[in-house]
Amino acid sequence: MKIIVYGPGCARCHETERVVRHVVAQLGLAADIEKVSDYQAMAAAGVLATPAVSIDGVLKISGRIPKSEEVRGWLSPEARG
Amino acid sequence: MSAPISEQMTAGTGRSVTSLPSARRRLPRYLAACAAGLVAWVALYASLQPLARWLTFEALRLRHETHVASAVEFFVFESPKVLMLLVLIVFGVGIIRSFFTPERTRRALAGRSESVGNILAALLGIVTPFCSCSAVPLFIGFVTAGVPLGVTFSFLVSAPMVNEVAVVLLFGLFGWKVAGLYAGTGVLIAILSGWTIGRLRLEGYVEDWVFETRAVETGIDEERLEWADRLEAGWRAMKDIVGKVWPYVLIGIAVGAAIHGYVPENFMASIMGKSAWWSVPVAVLIGIPMYSNAAGIIPVVQALLGKGAALGTVLAFMMAVIGLSLPETIILRRVLKPTLIAVFVGVVGTGILLVGYVFNVLF
Numbered sequence: 001m002k003i004i005v006y007g008p009g010c011a012r013c014h015e016t017e018r019v020v021r022h023v024v025a026q027l028g029l030a031a032d033i034e035k036v037s038d039y040q041a042m043a044a045a046g047v048l049a050t051p052a053v054s055i056d057g058v059l060k061i062s063g064r065i066p067k068s069e070e071v072r073g074w075l076s077p078e079a080r081g
Numbered sequence: 082m083s084a085p086i087s088e089q090m091t092a093g094t095g096r097s098v099t100s101l102p103s104a105r106r107r108l109p110r111y112l113a114a115c116a117a118g119l120v121a122w123v124a125l126y127a128s129l130q131p132l133a134r135w136l137t138f139e140a141l142r143l144r145h146e147t148h149v150a151s152a153v154e155f156f157v158f159e160s161p162k163v164l165m166l167l168v169l170i171v172f173g174v175g176i177i178r179s180f181f182t183p184e185r186t187r188r189a190l191a192g193r194s195e196s197v198g199n200i201l202a203a204l205l206g207i208v209t210p211f212c213s214c215s216a217v218p219l220f221i222g223f224v225t226a227g228v229p230l231g232v233t234f235s236f237l238v239s240a241p242m243v244n245e246v247a248v249v250l251l252f253g254l255f256g257w258k259v260a261g262l263y264a265g266t267g268v269l270i271a272i273l274s275g276w277t278i279g280r281l282r283l284e285g286y287v288e289d290w291v292f293e294t295r296a297v298e299t300g301i302d303e304e305r306l307e308w309a310d311r312l313e314a315g316w317r318a319m320k321d322i323v324g325k326v327w328p329y330v331l332i333g334i335a336v337g338a339a340i341h342g343y344v345p346e347n348f349m350a351s352i353m354g355k356s357a358w359w360s361v362p363v364a365v366l367i368g369i370p371m372y373s374n375a376a377g378i379i380p381v382v383q384a385l386l387g388k389g390a391a392l393g394t395v396l397a398f399m400m401a402v403i404g405l406s407l408p409e410t411i412i413l414r415r416v417l418k419p420t421l422i423a424v425f426v427g428v429v430g431t432g433i434l435l436v437g438y439v440f441n442v443l444f
Binding site for chain 1: 182183184187210211212214215217218219221222225290291294295296297298299300301317412415416
């Protein structure tokens with residue numbers, strides 16, 4: 001599973017990365033978490049507002065910090081099929 | 082009612098819907114809290130004046146007609162008043178913003194003819210959630226999806242300049258006329274400077290790689306929000322914004338209180354008054370490299386206006402600081418060639434300059 005956190009390096013982007021890492025660690029998942037701050041890569045992924053998070057290429061949130069429960073929801077077995 | 086459909090979508094597709102399942106159970110509780118909060122707000126707001134008088138003259142036992150009493154009364158009345166207005170409006174605007182996303186705004190603007198596009202972009206700039214740290218991805222996303230360059234600029238000018246914090250603070254401290262003039266001329270500058278940039282055909286001065294990027298529709302904005310989510314969005318915006326700006330507001334009002342009580346009026350009149358024609362360009366030139374949010378600039382605005390500086394000069398300064406800033410132009414340099422940056426700053430700066438002069442003539 002590949003999780004990408006998009007953000008140019010603002011405080012809200014760091015907070016987003018922290019939330020994602022925290023939830024992944026809590027669930028004990030093996031996920032490859034990457035922080036992307038390159039604008040071209042962001043644009044290519046369709047990100048218009050940061051912070052944004054994608055999981056396996058699907059954009060999950062854009063423009064705000066996710067709540068832990070939201071991240072947990074994206075990573076739950078039901079959501080991932 | 083859209084609620085049942087959106088729940089089906091959530092369950093059926095398991096897509097990017099972040100609406101938590103308990104949204105409809107949360108709503109009654111939220112509505113009750115809103116109603117109670119609103120009643121408390123109105124009651125408190127209505128009693129601010131007597132409370133301030135009581136605090137100044139009974140609790141602190143300050144003597145009437147003294148400088149210190151006048152300053153203290155001003156502070157203990159104005160600061161809760163402005164903070165309360167801010168809480169209410171930012172909460173409301175946060176709810177309104179939950180209906181708009183950058184993706185939806187982009188779809189509304191893509192392929193629009195100019196003129197109409199410029200007007201729409203300037204207006205959408207007010208209500209679309211936007212943070213200047215997202216200016217570059219947003220710019221790329223807009224122009225690659227077929228939003229004309231000038232229309233994109235109308236959005237980028239209006240989004241930071243005309244915001245609820247600036248308007249509420251101006252309204253609370255200087256009245257609805259100043260607030261309305263600021264918002265109205267801010268939108269006008271955004272429309273006209275974007276239109277001008279569009280006429281100049283400067284697409285060649287956008288960095289080449291920008292147009293090589295393919296626009297992607299992510300469908301992230303298909304997310305259906307429940308009313309509970311929207312109230313939460315308003316609450317979040319209120320906590321975020323008011324949590325950040327309250328110290329500036331208090332400093333601004335303290336400065337205002339000191340001026341109110343002590344400093345003679347017309348102290349600044351000779352330097353920044355109406356008769357000093359050169360004060361407007363100087364204010365704009367000083368304002369451009371400075372960066373501050375709307376709240377941070379309020380103490381300065383308060384001090385200048387209180388000491389007799391002309392309204393147009395001060396508003397021009399405020400617009401230059403908020404609407405045109407060095408950090409933002411540095412960020413935009415990633416996607417714009419220097420010529421286009423210079424044109425952008427020049428065109429918007431000229432608009433602000435004109436607004437400054439017009440106000441100074443009218444008031």
